[in-house]
Amino acid sequence: MENLLIEFLSNTGFALxxxxxxxxxLVGIIIIYLGVAKQYEPLLLVPIGFGMxxxxxxxxxxxxxxxxxxxxxxxxxxxxVTHDIYPPLIFLGIGALTDFSTMLARxxxxxxxxxxxxGIFTTxxxxxxxxxxxxxxxxxxxxxxxxxxxAIFLTAMLAPRLIGPIAVAAYSYMAxxxxxxxxxxxxxxxxxxxxxxxxxxxxxxxxxxxxxxIVGFLLCCFLAPAALPLLGMLFxxxxxxxxxxxxRLAKTxxxxxxxxxxxxxxxxxxxSTQADVFLTRQSIGIFAxxxxxxxxxxxxxxxxxxxxxxxxxxxxxxLIGAAGVSAVPxxxxxxxxxxxxxxxxxxxxxxxxxxNISGVIGSAxxxxxxxxxxxx
Amino acid sequence: xxxxxxxIAHDGLGISVIGISIVxxxxxxxxxxxxxxxxxxxxxxxxxxxxxxxxxxxxKDQKTPSVSDLAIPQDVQKASRQFKxxxxxxxxxxxxxxxxxLSGKCGLSHPHSTINEFIKCELIIPAENxxxxxxxxxxxxxxxx
Numbered sequence: 446m447e448n449l450l451i452e453f454l455s456n457t458g459f460a461l462x463x464x465x466x467x468x469x470x471l472v473g474i475i476i477i478y479l480g481v482a483k484q485y486e487p488l489l490l491v492p493i494g495f496g497m498x499x500x501x502x503x504x505x506x507x508x509x510x511x512x513x514x515x516x517x518x519x520x521x522x523x524x525x526v527t528h529d530i531y532p533p534l535i536f537l538g539i540g541a542l543t544d545f546s547t548m549l550a551r552x553x554x555x556x557x558x559x560x561x562x563x564g565i566f567t568t569x570x571x572x573x574x575x576x577x578x579x580x581x582x583x584x585x586x587x588x589x590x591x592x593x594x595x596a597i598f599l600t601a602m603l604a605p606r607l608i609g610p611i612a613v614a615a616y617s618y619m620a621x622x623x624x625x626x627x628x629x630x631x632x633x634x635x636x637x638x639x640x641x642x643x644x645x646x647x648x649x650x651x652x653x654x655x656x657x658x659i660v661g662f663l664l665c666c667f668l669a670p671a672a673l674p675l676l677g678m679l680f681x682x683x684x685x686x687x688x689x690x691x692x693r694l695a696k697t698x699x700x701x702x703x704x705x706x707x708x709x710x711x712x713x714x715x716x717s718t719q720a721d722v723f724l725t726r727q728s729i730g731i732f733a734x735x736x737x738x739x740x741x742x743x744x745x746x747x748x749x750x751x752x753x754x755x756x757x758x759x760x761x762x763x764l765i766g767a768a769g770v771s772a773v774p775x776x777x778x779x780x781x782x783x784x785x786x787x788x789x790x791x792x793x794x795x796x797x798x799x800x801n802i803s804g805v806i807g808s809a810x811x812x813x814x815x816x817x818x819x820x821x
Numbered sequence: 822x823x824x825x826x827x828x829i830a831h832d833g834l835g836i837s838v839i840g841i842s843i844v845x846x847x848x849x850x851x852x853x854x855x856x857x858x859x860x861x862x863x864x865x866x867x868x869x870x871x872x873x874x875x876x877x878x879x880x881k882d883q884k885t886p887s888v889s890d891l892a893i894p895q896d897v898q899k900a901s902r903q904f905k906x907x908x909x910x911x912x913x914x915x916x917x918x919x920x921x922x923l924s925g926k927c928g929l930s931h932p933h934s935t936i937n938e939f940i941k942c943e944l945i946i947p948a949e950n951x952x953x954x955x956x957x958x959x960x961x962x963x964x965x966x
Contacts, residue, residue, distance in 0.1 A: 548855070549855055549858070549859075552851075552852035552853070552855040552856045553852060553856075555848045555849075555851060555852040555855070556845070556848060556849065556852065558848060559841075559844050559845045559847075559848040559849070562841060562844045563841055565840075566836075566837035566840050566841050567837070569833065569836070569837060569840075570828055570833050570834070570837055573827045573828045573831055573833045574823060574824050574825070574827055574828055575823065576822065576823050576827065578831075579831045579833070579836075582831075582833075649859070650859065650862065652862050653858050653859050653862060656858050656862075657855060657858065660851075660854050660855070660858065661851055661854075661855075664847070664850055664851050664854055665847055665851060668843065668846070668847045668850070669843065669847060803848060803851075803852075806847075806848065806851070807844050807847075807848055810843065810844050810847050810848075811840060811841075811844050814839075814840045814843050814844065815836075815840065818836050818839075818840070
């Protein structure tokens with residue numbers, strides 16, 4: 446009986462705990478705190494944070510409990526991450542949630558969404574330079590797209606062992622947009638530029654909104670076919686929303702479906718950050734490069750907006766360039782916040798939505814290009 | 822391998838330059854396509870309205886036949902002068918058998934088919950009790966054009 450008790454105690458978390466588990470549990474608690482108390486992307490950070498707690502409870506190996514052990518509950522759910530099932534479904538929901546009108550009203554702003562993708566390719570070079578192999582460098586670079594599903598999508602294809610750190614870095618930086626972006630935006634713009642008022646966008650007809658997802662899908666996927674799973678679902682979701690006749694499907698995609706997938710994705714991505722896999726020098730490198738990528742993406746968008754102003758008759762507020770990173774709608778909100786600090790009557794949110802949404806399309810295309818190159 | 826050496830070895834610069842170029846080209850094309858959608862819709866609407874306008878005017882034309890529609894073959898026109906004199910002599914309204922009989926006696930050629938043509942182009946129109954009259958209004962209209 447004594448032996449049984451000792452055996453049981455030796456199998457408890459208290460006996461198996463490692464300092465790395467403690468660190469990761471603390472990180473999980475901090476992430477939950479950021480989501481709950483600071484409300485930084487709570488829909489993502491709360492599931493990820495709790496997933497980190499689940500993944501870092503010390504357990505006996507080969508007991509069929511861990512996320513990396515085949516046959517475990519978490520392993521089954523994680524299948525959706527490793528086999529790229531969740532990211533396209535999230536894109537379906539985003540498509541069904543997003544109104545593309547501002548982008549359709551002033552399509553030239555889509556170029557800002559392209560400019561912000563410079564961050565992805567610059568970081569790709571940076572990651573190569575510090576010794577990451579090309580497939581991992583590409584997965585790290587995509588963090589600059591500020592798009593969690595896209596980052597997971599590409600990493601699952603190119604560097605599955607890095608899904609945990611890359612997904613957590615991508616989602617953390619998405620959540621930290623209000624902290625990371627404003628200093629860069631202020632640094633690169635003058636007060637006069639931040640005060641620029643943009644003209645009201647024209648009204649967009651219903652037919653335009655219905656035609657756009659079809660034209661957009663065909664055009665983008667003919668150019669970058671590897672973007673098919675992400676952009677196909679994004680534009681399909683948007684068609685469901687705009688065509689009105691399938692309101693039930695659109696409602697499901699933008700509510701129940703995206704919520705279920707977000708829960709499964711968040712918890713499993715969090716649980717995949719097991720201390721022995723996550724706490725490595727590589728992860729520190731990934732986080733540092735992720736921050737660099739994000740900063741470059743923001744700066745590229747702002748600088749490109751300033752360059753565009755040299756040629757445009759109707760000037761644009763360069764702050765909206767920062768919304769080219771595709772953290773929808775967080776970075777658009779940050780633009781609004783920074784703009785209103787200078788002039789409380791200046792409303793930039795709807796203008797910032799155009800580069801913000803085109804950033805989603807741009808980062809999906811960038812991911813498709815990297816995937817294609819790495820598969821050659 | 823680290824630094825520039827690693828970038829060159831993995832063709833990093835090439836991938837980055839081509840990659841960002843494709844992203845730009847895709848979004849420029851999409852932006853161009855998007856900027857044309859509303860113009861195409863406008864054009865489509867205009868095409869529809871002008872088509873409907875033409876269709877309406879065609880329908881209108883069908884309801885009120887133009888003078889050209891009342892054109893009468895030349896040989897019938899020539900005969901109409903002789904038939905008109907005959908009808909004036911007979912007095913109106915007149916029975917068709919009597920006109921047929923008289924035109925035969927006067928030696929007018931093909932009286933049956935000629936009278937039939939007059940009825941078709943409404944130069945001879947029915948009056949009351951099975952009698953007919955000469956359509957003076959139509960004749961005036963034709964002569965005025």
